[in-house]
Amino acid sequence: MVSSSGISFSGLGSGLDTQAIVAQLVSIERIPINTLQSRRGTEQRKLDLVGQLGDLVKNLQEKAEALSTPDEFYSYSSTISDESVATVTTDSNAQPGTHILDVQRMAATDRWAFDAVSVRDRNLASGEGEQISFKVGTTEYSLTLDPDESSLDSIASQIEAMAGETVSASVVNTGTEASPSFQLVLSSKVSGEEGRLTDIFSNVGQGPSATGEVLKLNYSPPSADGEPQSDNNITVGNDALAEVNGLLIRRSTNSFTEVLEGVTIDLRAQNQNGPVTITIDSDRTEVRGRIDEFVASYNEVMSFIDAQSTFTPSTDEDDNGGTTGLLFGDSIVSSVKRSIQSALFDVDIDTAINDSEGFSTLNLIGIEQDSDGQLSVNSAIFDEKFTENLPALMDLFADTDGFDNGGALPNTPGYTVDVSADSGLMDRLVRSIDQMFGRQESGDLEFNIEGIFDLRESAISDTIERYDSQIERREERLDSFEERLILQYATLEEVMAGLNAQSSALNAAFAG
Secondary structure, three states, rough: EEEEOOEEEEOOOOOHHHHHHHHHHHHHHHHHHHHHHHHHHHHHHHHHHHHHHHHHHHHHHHHHHHOOHHHOOOOEEEEOOOOOOOEEEEEOOOOOEEEEEEEOOOOOOOOOEOOEOOOOOOOOOOOOOOOEEEEEEOOEEEEEOOHOOHHHHHHHHHHHHHHHHOOEEEEEEEOOOOOOEEEEEEEOOOHOOOOOOOEEEEOOEEEEEEEEOOOOOOOOOOOOOOOOOOOOOEOOOOOOEEEEEEEEEOOOEEEOOOOOOOOEEEEOOOOOOOOEEEEEEEHHHHHHHHHHHHHHHHHHHHHHHHHOOOEEEOOOOOOOOOOOOOOOOOHHHHHHHHHHHHHHHOOOHHHHOOOOOOOOOOHHHHHHEEOOOOEEEEHHHHHHHHHHHHHHHHHOOOOOOOOOOOOOOOOOOOHHHOOOOOOHHHHHHHHHOOOOOOOOEEEEEEEEEOOOOHHHEEEEEEHHHHHHHHHHHHHHHHHHHHHHHHHHHHHHHHHHHHHHHHHHHHHHHHHH
8 A cells, every 4th residue: 555655554553455446435436437448348339330320321412413414314325247447436416227338448547767887876967957847737847957066866866855745756677687778757746637748858968069968858749539659658648438327537547535425435447347337225234223223322321220219129038128229219310310201202192193104103123112111123023124215214213304492592401302304313312411410502503501410420429429528527526535545554554564563562561
Protein backbone atom coordinates (compact mmCIF):
# COMPACT_ATOMS: atom_id res chain seq x y z
CA MET A 1 0.00 0.00 0.00
CA VAL A 2 1.37 3.41 -0.97
CA SER A 3 1.24 6.06 1.72
CA SER A 4 1.64 9.80 1.30
CA SER A 5 5.41 9.23 1.45
CA GLY A 6 5.24 6.96 -1.61
CA ILE A 7 6.31 3.82 0.33
CA SER A 8 4.23 0.64 0.14
CA PHE A 9 2.92 -0.51 3.53
CA SER A 10 0.40 -3.08 2.26
CA GLY A 11 -0.39 -5.35 5.24
CA LEU A 12 2.77 -4.57 7.21
CA GLY A 13 0.91 -3.27 10.24
CA SER A 14 -2.47 -4.94 10.00
CA GLY A 15 -1.60 -8.15 8.30
CA LEU A 16 -4.37 -7.41 5.74
CA ASP A 17 -3.89 -7.39 1.94
CA THR A 18 -5.04 -3.80 1.77
CA GLN A 19 -3.99 -3.44 -1.86
CA ALA A 20 -6.39 -6.21 -2.89
CA ILE A 21 -9.13 -4.69 -0.72
CA VAL A 22 -8.74 -1.33 -2.46
CA ALA A 23 -8.75 -2.99 -5.87
CA GLN A 24 -11.98 -4.84 -5.06
CA LEU A 25 -13.68 -1.72 -3.74
CA VAL A 26 -12.62 0.24 -6.85
CA SER A 27 -13.84 -2.61 -9.06
CA ILE A 28 -17.25 -2.47 -7.40
CA GLU A 29 -17.42 1.28 -7.90
CA ARG A 30 -16.47 0.79 -11.60
CA ILE A 31 -19.55 -1.32 -12.35
CA PRO A 32 -21.71 1.71 -13.32
CA ILE A 33 -18.90 2.93 -15.61
CA ASN A 34 -18.68 -0.44 -17.30
CA THR A 35 -22.44 -0.34 -17.83
CA LEU A 36 -22.18 3.11 -19.41
CA GLN A 37 -19.31 1.97 -21.63
CA SER A 38 -21.35 -1.02 -22.76
CA ARG A 39 -24.28 1.22 -23.61
CA ARG A 40 -21.95 3.61 -25.43
CA GLY A 41 -20.57 0.69 -27.44
CA THR A 42 -24.09 -0.31 -28.40
CA GLU A 43 -24.84 3.23 -29.59
CA GLN A 44 -21.61 3.31 -31.58
CA ARG A 45 -22.55 0.05 -33.29
CA LYS A 46 -25.98 1.54 -34.05
CA LEU A 47 -24.27 4.57 -35.58
CA ASP A 48 -22.11 2.30 -37.72
CA LEU A 49 -25.19 0.35 -38.85
CA VAL A 50 -27.03 3.54 -39.79
CA GLY A 51 -23.99 4.53 -41.86
CA GLN A 52 -23.95 1.09 -43.48
CA LEU A 53 -27.64 1.39 -44.32
CA GLY A 54 -26.99 4.84 -45.78
CA ASP A 55 -24.26 3.43 -48.04
CA LEU A 56 -26.59 0.69 -49.28
CA VAL A 57 -29.34 3.22 -50.01
CA LYS A 58 -26.90 5.50 -51.88
CA ASN A 59 -25.79 2.55 -53.97
CA LEU A 60 -29.43 1.81 -54.76
CA GLN A 61 -29.84 5.43 -55.83
CA GLU A 62 -26.89 5.10 -58.23
CA LYS A 63 -28.48 2.05 -59.82
CA ALA A 64 -31.81 3.88 -60.07
CA GLU A 65 -30.13 6.87 -61.75
CA ALA A 66 -28.77 4.48 -64.38
CA LEU A 67 -32.39 3.72 -65.32
CA SER A 68 -33.94 7.16 -64.84
CA THR A 69 -33.51 8.67 -68.32
CA PRO A 70 -34.59 7.46 -71.78
CA ASP A 71 -30.99 7.37 -73.04
CA GLU A 72 -30.21 4.56 -70.59
CA PHE A 73 -32.71 2.33 -72.39
CA TYR A 74 -31.84 3.26 -75.94
CA SER A 75 -28.54 1.44 -75.98
CA TYR A 76 -27.70 -0.31 -79.18
CA SER A 77 -25.39 -3.11 -80.18
CA SER A 78 -23.83 -3.41 -83.61
CA THR A 79 -22.52 -6.34 -85.62
CA ILE A 80 -20.73 -6.49 -88.95
CA SER A 81 -20.46 -9.52 -91.18
CA ASP A 82 -16.69 -9.09 -91.68
CA GLU A 83 -14.76 -7.37 -88.88
CA SER A 84 -11.61 -7.27 -90.99
CA VAL A 85 -13.29 -4.63 -93.16
CA ALA A 86 -14.53 -2.24 -90.44
CA THR A 87 -15.59 -1.86 -86.83
CA VAL A 88 -18.84 -0.21 -85.80
CA THR A 89 -19.77 1.63 -82.58
CA THR A 90 -23.10 3.18 -81.61
CA ASP A 91 -24.52 5.73 -79.21
CA SER A 92 -28.03 6.38 -77.89
CA ASN A 93 -29.04 8.18 -81.11
CA ALA A 94 -28.69 5.06 -83.25
CA GLN A 95 -31.69 3.40 -84.82
CA PRO A 96 -32.26 -0.31 -85.39
CA GLY A 97 -31.66 -1.39 -88.97
CA THR A 98 -29.50 -3.24 -91.50
CA HIS A 99 -27.02 -1.44 -93.76
CA ILE A 100 -24.69 -2.38 -96.63
CA LEU A 101 -21.05 -1.19 -96.60
CA ASP A 102 -18.64 -1.39 -99.56
CA VAL A 103 -15.15 -0.02 -98.81
CA GLN A 104 -13.65 1.07 -102.14
CA ARG A 105 -10.54 2.84 -100.88
CA MET A 106 -8.80 3.44 -97.56
CA ALA A 107 -7.63 6.90 -96.52
CA ALA A 108 -3.86 7.35 -96.69
CA THR A 109 -1.28 9.99 -95.83
CA ASP A 110 0.96 11.53 -98.48
CA ARG A 111 4.63 10.45 -98.42
CA TRP A 112 7.52 11.48 -100.64
CA ALA A 113 11.13 10.23 -100.71
CA PHE A 114 13.99 12.22 -102.26
CA ASP A 115 16.54 10.41 -104.39
CA ALA A 116 19.14 8.55 -102.37
CA VAL A 117 22.60 9.77 -101.36
CA SER A 118 25.44 7.62 -100.08
CA VAL A 119 26.43 9.57 -96.93
CA ARG A 120 23.88 10.93 -94.47
CA ASP A 121 26.16 13.33 -92.57
CA ARG A 122 27.79 15.01 -95.59
CA ASN A 123 26.70 18.58 -96.36
CA LEU A 124 24.89 18.68 -99.68
CA ALA A 125 24.44 22.40 -100.40
CA SER A 126 26.90 23.68 -102.97
CA GLY A 127 26.44 27.34 -102.16
CA GLU A 128 24.36 30.03 -100.48
CA GLY A 129 20.64 30.37 -101.11
CA GLU A 130 19.80 26.77 -102.02
CA GLN A 131 16.27 25.81 -100.96
CA ILE A 132 13.72 23.13 -100.29
CA SER A 133 10.08 24.19 -100.54
CA PHE A 134 6.64 22.55 -100.56
CA LYS A 135 3.01 23.16 -99.72
CA VAL A 136 0.55 21.32 -97.45
CA GLY A 137 -2.93 22.34 -98.41
CA THR A 138 -2.69 26.11 -98.89
CA THR A 139 0.24 26.60 -96.50
CA GLU A 140 3.62 27.18 -98.11
CA TYR A 141 6.93 26.19 -96.49
CA SER A 142 10.37 27.25 -97.71
CA LEU A 143 13.72 26.34 -96.16
CA THR A 144 16.91 28.18 -97.19
CA LEU A 145 19.97 26.14 -96.25
CA ASP A 146 23.28 27.11 -94.74
CA PRO A 147 25.91 25.14 -96.71
CA ASP A 148 27.51 24.13 -93.41
CA GLU A 149 24.19 22.75 -92.07
CA SER A 150 22.94 20.82 -95.06
CA SER A 151 23.38 17.14 -94.29
CA LEU A 152 20.31 14.91 -94.52
CA ASP A 153 19.92 14.77 -90.75
CA SER A 154 20.30 18.54 -90.46
CA ILE A 155 17.78 19.15 -93.25
CA ALA A 156 15.29 16.75 -91.61
CA SER A 157 15.65 18.57 -88.27
CA GLN A 158 15.14 21.98 -89.89
CA ILE A 159 12.01 20.80 -91.75
CA GLU A 160 10.60 19.41 -88.47
CA ALA A 161 11.25 22.77 -86.80
CA MET A 162 9.62 24.65 -89.66
CA ALA A 163 6.61 22.45 -90.47
CA GLY A 164 6.47 19.91 -87.63
CA GLU A 165 2.75 20.44 -87.02
CA THR A 166 1.81 19.09 -90.43
CA VAL A 167 4.87 17.23 -91.75
CA SER A 168 7.39 14.79 -90.34
CA ALA A 169 10.86 14.41 -91.86
CA SER A 170 13.14 11.42 -91.43
CA VAL A 171 16.23 9.80 -92.94
CA VAL A 172 15.89 6.17 -93.98
CA ASN A 173 18.64 3.77 -95.14
CA THR A 174 17.07 1.85 -98.01
CA GLY A 175 20.33 0.08 -98.78
CA THR A 176 22.46 -2.24 -96.70
CA GLU A 177 25.00 -1.64 -93.97
CA ALA A 178 27.81 -2.37 -96.41
CA SER A 179 26.31 -0.29 -99.20
CA PRO A 180 24.00 2.29 -97.61
CA SER A 181 21.52 4.36 -99.53
CA PHE A 182 20.02 7.24 -97.55
CA GLN A 183 16.77 8.95 -98.49
CA LEU A 184 15.06 11.98 -96.97
CA VAL A 185 11.37 11.11 -96.47
CA LEU A 186 8.62 13.69 -95.98
CA SER A 187 5.34 12.40 -94.51
CA SER A 188 2.18 14.45 -94.09
CA LYS A 189 0.55 14.35 -90.66
CA VAL A 190 -2.83 15.08 -92.22
CA SER A 191 -4.49 12.15 -93.95
CA GLY A 192 -6.44 12.36 -97.17
CA GLU A 193 -6.25 14.78 -100.06
CA GLU A 194 -6.22 17.79 -97.73
CA GLY A 195 -2.86 16.64 -96.38
CA ARG A 196 -1.09 16.14 -99.70
CA LEU A 197 2.37 17.66 -100.16
CA THR A 198 2.38 19.68 -103.37
CA ASP A 199 4.79 21.80 -105.40
CA ILE A 200 7.82 20.08 -103.87
CA PHE A 201 11.02 21.77 -105.00
CA SER A 202 14.73 21.30 -104.24
CA ASN A 203 17.88 22.77 -105.81
CA VAL A 204 20.17 21.56 -103.03
CA GLY A 205 23.61 20.66 -104.41
CA GLN A 206 22.66 21.82 -107.89
CA GLY A 207 24.39 25.19 -107.89
CA PRO A 208 27.08 26.28 -110.37
CA SER A 209 29.84 25.06 -108.04
CA ALA A 210 28.22 21.64 -107.41
CA THR A 211 30.76 18.86 -107.12
CA GLY A 212 29.01 16.16 -105.06
CA GLU A 213 25.67 14.44 -104.59
CA VAL A 214 22.44 16.40 -104.95
CA LEU A 215 19.10 16.29 -103.15
CA LYS A 216 16.54 15.92 -105.91
CA LEU A 217 13.03 14.66 -106.43
CA ASN A 218 10.77 14.28 -109.45
CA TYR A 219 7.58 16.10 -108.49
CA SER A 220 4.60 15.06 -110.55
CA PRO A 221 1.20 15.31 -108.85
CA PRO A 222 -0.95 12.19 -108.66
CA SER A 223 -3.62 11.54 -111.25
CA ALA A 224 -7.23 12.56 -110.84
CA ASP A 225 -8.09 9.10 -109.51
CA GLY A 226 -5.31 9.26 -106.89
CA GLU A 227 -2.65 7.15 -108.61
CA PRO A 228 1.03 8.19 -108.15
CA GLN A 229 2.76 9.69 -111.21
CA SER A 230 6.23 9.87 -109.69
CA ASP A 231 8.47 7.15 -108.30
CA ASN A 232 9.27 9.55 -105.46
CA ASN A 233 5.60 9.60 -104.37
CA ILE A 234 5.67 6.56 -102.04
CA THR A 235 2.02 6.80 -101.01
CA VAL A 236 -0.60 9.19 -102.23
CA GLY A 237 -2.70 11.12 -99.73
CA ASN A 238 -6.13 9.88 -100.72
CA ASP A 239 -9.52 10.22 -99.09
CA ALA A 240 -11.34 7.10 -98.00
CA LEU A 241 -14.19 6.08 -100.26
CA ALA A 242 -17.01 3.87 -99.08
CA GLU A 243 -20.45 3.15 -100.38
CA VAL A 244 -23.07 3.00 -97.61
CA ASN A 245 -26.52 1.83 -98.66
CA GLY A 246 -25.69 2.76 -102.26
CA LEU A 247 -24.47 6.28 -101.43
CA LEU A 248 -20.77 7.04 -102.09
CA ILE A 249 -19.18 8.72 -99.06
CA ARG A 250 -15.78 10.46 -98.99
CA ARG A 251 -13.78 11.17 -95.81
CA SER A 252 -10.20 12.36 -95.21
CA THR A 253 -9.79 9.72 -92.49
CA ASN A 254 -10.93 6.13 -92.11
CA SER A 255 -13.50 7.09 -89.47
CA PHE A 256 -16.98 7.70 -90.88
CA THR A 257 -19.50 9.65 -88.79
CA GLU A 258 -22.72 11.48 -89.72
CA VAL A 259 -23.51 8.79 -92.25
CA LEU A 260 -25.78 6.62 -90.12
CA GLU A 261 -27.38 8.42 -87.16
CA GLY A 262 -25.59 7.56 -83.91
CA VAL A 263 -23.14 5.22 -85.68
CA THR A 264 -19.37 5.48 -86.18
CA ILE A 265 -17.76 3.27 -88.81
CA ASP A 266 -13.98 2.81 -88.61
CA LEU A 267 -12.59 1.31 -91.79
CA ARG A 268 -9.90 -1.37 -91.58
CA ALA A 269 -9.43 -2.61 -95.11
CA GLN A 270 -10.87 -2.55 -98.60
CA ASN A 271 -13.51 -5.17 -99.33
CA GLN A 272 -12.04 -8.36 -100.76
CA ASN A 273 -15.18 -10.48 -100.90
CA GLY A 274 -17.85 -7.98 -101.76
CA PRO A 275 -19.97 -5.66 -99.59
CA VAL A 276 -20.48 -6.39 -95.88
CA THR A 277 -23.61 -6.08 -93.74
CA ILE A 278 -23.92 -3.86 -90.65
CA THR A 279 -26.75 -4.66 -88.23
CA ILE A 280 -27.87 -2.24 -85.50
CA ASP A 281 -30.22 -3.57 -82.84
CA SER A 282 -31.41 -2.61 -79.35
CA ASP A 283 -28.92 -3.82 -76.76
CA ARG A 284 -31.16 -5.91 -74.53
CA THR A 285 -28.14 -7.28 -72.67
CA GLU A 286 -26.99 -3.86 -71.47
CA VAL A 287 -30.47 -2.79 -70.36
CA ARG A 288 -31.04 -6.13 -68.64
CA GLY A 289 -27.66 -5.73 -66.91
CA ARG A 290 -28.75 -2.40 -65.44
CA ILE A 291 -32.05 -3.93 -64.33
CA ASP A 292 -30.24 -6.83 -62.64
CA GLU A 293 -27.88 -4.44 -60.84
CA PHE A 294 -30.83 -2.42 -59.56
CA VAL A 295 -32.66 -5.54 -58.35
CA ALA A 296 -29.54 -6.82 -56.57
CA SER A 297 -29.00 -3.45 -54.87
CA TYR A 298 -32.67 -3.27 -53.81
CA ASN A 299 -32.46 -6.76 -52.33
CA GLU A 300 -29.32 -5.80 -50.39
CA VAL A 301 -31.16 -2.88 -48.79
CA MET A 302 -34.19 -4.97 -47.91
CA SER A 303 -32.09 -7.86 -46.56
CA PHE A 304 -30.25 -5.45 -44.28
CA ILE A 305 -33.51 -3.90 -43.08
CA ASP A 306 -35.10 -7.30 -42.47
CA ALA A 307 -32.04 -8.50 -40.52
CA GLN A 308 -32.24 -5.43 -38.28
CA SER A 309 -36.02 -5.63 -37.90
CA THR A 310 -36.35 -9.32 -37.04
CA PHE A 311 -36.64 -10.76 -33.54
CA THR A 312 -35.54 -14.38 -33.27
CA PRO A 313 -36.81 -16.18 -30.13
CA SER A 314 -34.31 -18.20 -28.17
CA THR A 315 -34.37 -21.98 -28.61
CA ASP A 316 -32.39 -22.54 -25.41
CA GLU A 317 -34.68 -23.42 -22.47
CA ASP A 318 -32.20 -21.87 -20.05
CA ASP A 319 -32.13 -18.61 -22.02
CA ASN A 320 -35.14 -16.35 -21.58
CA GLY A 321 -34.04 -13.93 -24.30
CA GLY A 322 -33.73 -13.97 -28.06
CA THR A 323 -31.66 -12.25 -30.66
CA THR A 324 -32.57 -9.12 -32.54
CA GLY A 325 -30.93 -6.51 -34.73
CA LEU A 326 -29.53 -3.47 -32.97
CA LEU A 327 -31.84 -1.26 -35.04
CA PHE A 328 -34.91 -3.31 -34.10
CA GLY A 329 -37.77 -0.83 -33.66
CA ASP A 330 -35.65 2.10 -34.86
CA SER A 331 -37.71 4.57 -36.86
CA ILE A 332 -35.08 5.00 -39.57
CA VAL A 333 -35.43 1.37 -40.65
CA SER A 334 -39.17 1.59 -41.17
CA SER A 335 -38.90 5.05 -42.77
CA VAL A 336 -36.35 3.93 -45.34
CA LYS A 337 -38.32 0.81 -46.24
CA ARG A 338 -41.58 2.73 -46.50
CA SER A 339 -40.07 5.49 -48.69
CA ILE A 340 -38.40 3.07 -51.11
CA GLN A 341 -41.42 0.82 -51.52
CA SER A 342 -43.76 3.77 -51.85
CA ALA A 343 -41.69 5.19 -54.72
CA LEU A 344 -41.67 1.87 -56.55
CA PHE A 345 -45.03 0.28 -55.82
CA ASP A 346 -47.53 3.07 -55.09
CA VAL A 347 -48.86 3.30 -58.65
CA ASP A 348 -51.64 5.67 -59.60
CA ILE A 349 -54.87 3.65 -59.62
CA ASP A 350 -56.26 5.30 -62.77
CA THR A 351 -53.00 4.58 -64.62
CA ALA A 352 -53.14 0.92 -63.67
CA ILE A 353 -56.83 0.60 -64.57
CA ASN A 354 -56.32 2.18 -67.99
CA ASP A 355 -53.23 0.10 -68.77
CA SER A 356 -54.36 -2.21 -71.54
CA GLU A 357 -50.85 -3.29 -72.61
CA GLY A 358 -49.36 -4.20 -69.21
CA PHE A 359 -46.56 -1.67 -68.68
CA SER A 360 -47.77 0.25 -65.61
CA THR A 361 -46.16 -1.77 -62.79
CA LEU A 362 -42.91 -3.62 -62.18
CA ASN A 363 -44.76 -6.90 -61.75
CA LEU A 364 -46.40 -6.60 -65.17
CA ILE A 365 -43.04 -6.28 -66.96
CA GLY A 366 -41.54 -9.25 -65.09
CA ILE A 367 -39.92 -7.74 -61.98
CA GLU A 368 -41.66 -9.74 -59.28
CA GLN A 369 -41.64 -9.51 -55.47
CA ASP A 370 -41.69 -12.66 -53.34
CA SER A 371 -43.14 -13.16 -49.85
CA ASP A 372 -39.85 -12.04 -48.26
CA GLY A 373 -39.93 -8.74 -50.14
CA GLN A 374 -37.08 -9.74 -52.48
CA LEU A 375 -37.21 -8.81 -56.16
CA SER A 376 -36.39 -11.10 -59.07
CA VAL A 377 -36.62 -10.79 -62.85
CA ASN A 378 -38.82 -13.17 -64.79
CA SER A 379 -36.71 -13.35 -67.95
CA ALA A 380 -39.49 -14.68 -70.16
CA ILE A 381 -41.89 -11.84 -69.32
CA PHE A 382 -39.20 -9.14 -69.36
CA ASP A 383 -37.81 -10.20 -72.76
CA GLU A 384 -41.32 -10.32 -74.18
CA LYS A 385 -42.08 -6.79 -72.94
CA PHE A 386 -38.71 -5.52 -74.19
CA THR A 387 -39.40 -6.84 -77.68
CA GLU A 388 -43.06 -5.84 -77.66
CA ASN A 389 -42.72 -2.15 -76.82
CA LEU A 390 -39.37 -0.76 -75.65
CA PRO A 391 -40.64 2.88 -75.40
CA ALA A 392 -43.44 1.75 -73.06
CA LEU A 393 -40.99 -0.25 -70.97
CA MET A 394 -38.67 2.73 -70.78
CA ASP A 395 -41.56 5.03 -69.84
CA LEU A 396 -42.25 2.96 -66.69
CA PHE A 397 -38.73 3.60 -65.42
CA ALA A 398 -37.72 6.99 -66.85
CA ASP A 399 -39.17 10.48 -66.61
CA THR A 400 -39.72 11.61 -70.21
CA ASP A 401 -41.12 15.10 -69.64
CA GLY A 402 -38.92 16.42 -66.83
CA PHE A 403 -39.69 17.26 -63.21
CA ASP A 404 -42.29 19.88 -62.33
CA ASN A 405 -43.49 20.44 -58.77
CA GLY A 406 -46.00 23.10 -59.73
CA GLY A 407 -44.05 25.85 -57.98
CA ALA A 408 -44.13 24.29 -54.50
CA LEU A 409 -41.74 25.97 -52.06
CA PRO A 410 -38.71 24.24 -50.49
CA ASN A 411 -39.38 22.21 -47.35
CA THR A 412 -43.07 21.82 -48.18
CA PRO A 413 -44.66 18.38 -48.76
CA GLY A 414 -45.22 19.04 -52.47
CA TYR A 415 -41.71 20.28 -53.21
CA THR A 416 -40.44 16.86 -54.37
CA VAL A 417 -43.71 15.72 -55.99
CA ASP A 418 -43.74 15.62 -59.79
CA VAL A 419 -47.08 16.95 -61.02
CA SER A 420 -46.18 16.57 -64.71
CA ALA A 421 -47.92 13.97 -66.89
CA ASP A 422 -45.06 11.47 -66.67
CA SER A 423 -42.93 10.49 -63.69
CA GLY A 424 -40.77 7.41 -64.01
CA LEU A 425 -40.36 5.04 -61.07
CA MET A 426 -36.59 5.45 -60.97
CA ASP A 427 -36.83 9.23 -60.99
CA ARG A 428 -39.32 9.05 -58.12
CA LEU A 429 -36.98 6.78 -56.19
CA VAL A 430 -33.97 9.03 -56.77
CA ARG A 431 -35.89 12.04 -55.41
CA SER A 432 -37.19 10.00 -52.47
CA ILE A 433 -33.65 8.98 -51.53
CA ASP A 434 -32.48 12.58 -51.93
CA GLN A 435 -35.02 13.50 -49.29
CA MET A 436 -33.61 10.87 -46.93
CA PHE A 437 -30.26 12.64 -47.08
CA GLY A 438 -31.71 16.13 -46.97
CA ARG A 439 -31.07 17.08 -50.61
CA GLN A 440 -33.70 19.03 -52.52
CA GLU A 441 -33.27 20.47 -56.01
CA SER A 442 -35.28 22.91 -58.08
CA GLY A 443 -33.83 23.88 -61.44
CA ASP A 444 -30.31 25.15 -60.84
CA LEU A 445 -30.89 25.57 -57.10
CA GLU A 446 -30.07 22.93 -54.51
CA PHE A 447 -31.18 23.02 -50.91
CA ASN A 448 -29.66 20.97 -48.12
CA ILE A 449 -31.73 20.26 -45.03
CA GLU A 450 -31.55 17.60 -42.37
CA GLY A 451 -32.86 14.30 -43.74
CA ILE A 452 -33.75 11.22 -41.73
CA PHE A 453 -30.17 9.92 -41.89
CA ASP A 454 -28.79 13.25 -40.66
CA LEU A 455 -31.32 13.40 -37.84
CA ARG A 456 -30.79 9.81 -36.72
CA GLU A 457 -27.01 10.00 -36.85
CA SER A 458 -27.11 13.30 -34.97
CA ALA A 459 -29.36 11.83 -32.26
CA ILE A 460 -27.14 8.77 -31.80
CA SER A 461 -24.01 10.95 -31.75
CA ASP A 462 -25.59 13.14 -29.06
CA THR A 463 -26.33 10.04 -26.98
CA ILE A 464 -22.73 8.87 -27.36
CA GLU A 465 -21.48 12.29 -26.28
CA ARG A 466 -23.70 12.17 -23.19
CA TYR A 467 -22.32 8.74 -22.31
CA ASP A 468 -18.77 10.06 -22.83
CA SER A 469 -19.46 12.95 -20.44
CA GLN A 470 -20.98 10.66 -17.81
CA ILE A 471 -18.08 8.21 -18.10
CA GLU A 472 -15.55 11.01 -17.81
CA ARG A 473 -17.19 12.43 -14.68
CA ARG A 474 -17.47 8.99 -13.05
CA GLU A 475 -13.84 8.19 -13.92
CA GLU A 476 -12.77 11.41 -12.18
CA ARG A 477 -14.83 10.53 -9.09
CA LEU A 478 -13.46 6.99 -9.14
CA ASP A 479 -9.89 8.30 -9.26
CA SER A 480 -10.62 10.47 -6.23
CA PHE A 481 -12.29 7.54 -4.45
CA GLU A 482 -9.27 5.32 -5.08
CA GLU A 483 -6.86 7.99 -3.82
CA ARG A 484 -8.90 8.39 -0.60
CA LEU A 485 -8.92 4.62 -0.02
CA ILE A 486 -5.17 4.44 -0.51
CA LEU A 487 -4.58 7.25 1.97
CA GLN A 488 -7.02 5.79 4.48
CA TYR A 489 -5.43 2.33 4.39
CA ALA A 490 -1.97 3.83 4.49
CA THR A 491 -2.97 5.72 7.66
CA LEU A 492 -4.46 2.52 9.08
CA GLU A 493 -1.19 0.69 8.45
CA GLU A 494 0.79 3.44 10.16
CA VAL A 495 -1.53 3.40 13.22
CA MET A 496 -1.45 -0.39 13.41
CA ALA A 497 2.32 -0.37 13.08
CA GLY A 498 2.55 2.11 15.99
CA LEU A 499 0.22 0.06 18.17
CA ASN A 500 2.16 -3.10 17.36
CA ALA A 501 5.38 -1.36 18.38
CA GLN A 502 3.86 -0.21 21.68
CA SER A 503 2.54 -3.72 22.33
CA SER A 504 5.96 -5.20 21.74
CA ALA A 505 7.57 -2.68 24.10
CA LEU A 506 5.04 -3.38 26.85
CA ASN A 507 5.50 -7.14 26.47
CA ALA A 508 9.25 -6.69 26.72
CA ALA A 509 8.88 -4.51 29.85
CA PHE A 510 6.59 -7.03 31.54
CA ALA A 511 8.95 -9.85 30.64
CA GLY A 512 11.91 -7.94 32.21
